Amino acid sequence: MAKKSSKDAPRAPLALEADLRIGAAPALRDTLLGVLAAGKPVEFDGAAVAQVDTAALQVLAAFSRDARAAGLPVAWTGVSDSLRRGVSVLGLEALIELPAHAGVN
Template sequence: MAKKTSGDKAPAAVVLDADLRIGAAPALRDILLTALASGKPVQIDGAGVTHVDTAGLQLLAAFSRDARARDLAPVWLAASDSLHKGVATLGLHELIELPARAGVN
């Protein structure tokens, strides 16, 4: 399950778990909705993600869309190769704006 941390003035921070497949979707959904409800900008750390499927990516895409609608565009601190590959496979670059891979311009 993803973990959410926050301070009173600090942005909401979400650290994604290694497994973002369908079994983790309900917990991930709850974490993302809580982060969105905080009304604070959200920072996401996806460096540790090793497994991702369409369900996990759909949640991240919906969250990104909803956050932008509230002028709270998520800021990605890091994203694993697995996340990059999943986003690329499903063509979700415009919805899930991952940070550039290290060493890639």
């Protein structure tokens, strides 16, 4: 049986920080630039996001746009209500394609 290399192993979801405001935006940008450079699909876990602002959402929107242009799939395993609200308030649903909201508000 062939051994799978670490390149073949599924990647763990990229967990977003609980505080995703302007102070976190530069580190998030650097991380996401590395993801783009790797050229691999990305899966975000945004379940822990408690605070989010325009700066971080702009970084996520730019990444989503660039990933789509590069043909890289972007998926979400978890989305907090705060993250969903921020995306909605700024009208970024078309860029940051969150999964449909399961459950009742």
